[in-house]
Amino acid sequence: DTEVTQTPKHLVMGMTNKKSLKCEQHMGHRAMYWYKQKAKKPPELMFVYSYEKLSINESVPSRFSPECPNSSLLNLHLHALQPEDSALYLCASSQVGQGGTDTQYFGPGTRLTVL
């Protein structure tokens, strides 16, 4: 089963709100990712966790705060967002390594609108 789940599917928030996006996988993958995707653009990598530790932060503003409570869960905490942060937020997971084990599987995404 190559399923990554994300909640909520849609989120509308004001610029002063605090909200969280959640991602879960049960494939035993030890790498998890957050991507941001704007309309008609490819996904852009935001964060990578490997073995529950933050491995990559692609210079993402601090109003986005990732958290990996355990090997199956990944959260993205949102605070004081701007309207330009409105996008599709994608979670992905993969095994750790190369040579056929690095395939990333995406969840269905959370459509975020910042008013």
Next chain:
Amino acid sequence: QKEVEQNSGPLSVPEGAIASLNCTYSDRGSQSFFWYRQYSGKSPELIMSIYSNGDKEDGRFTAQLNKASQYVSLLIRDSQPSDSATYLCAVNLSSYKLIFGSGTRLLVRP
């Protein structure tokens, strides 16, 4: 700057035809190559992965990799209207970093 290039399209083919999607990449050290299909408003769905030079077939899909020429392609045989989507080529530079092309929009005409 590591780059993955795709023609944005749209590529329009009649139903039943072969659709050919192409992608070039700049980093000769790349080892893993992927094709994702993305319907409008949905998330990317893995179609094929390929790691060695040559062809890899899975049903109606064939991925082709030529590392010497730094290109990877996807052939879709017997194209169906349901294949109409954006196809993203992705290249893995390291264990974690996928570099995506801008995507090719495919339209299959009934």
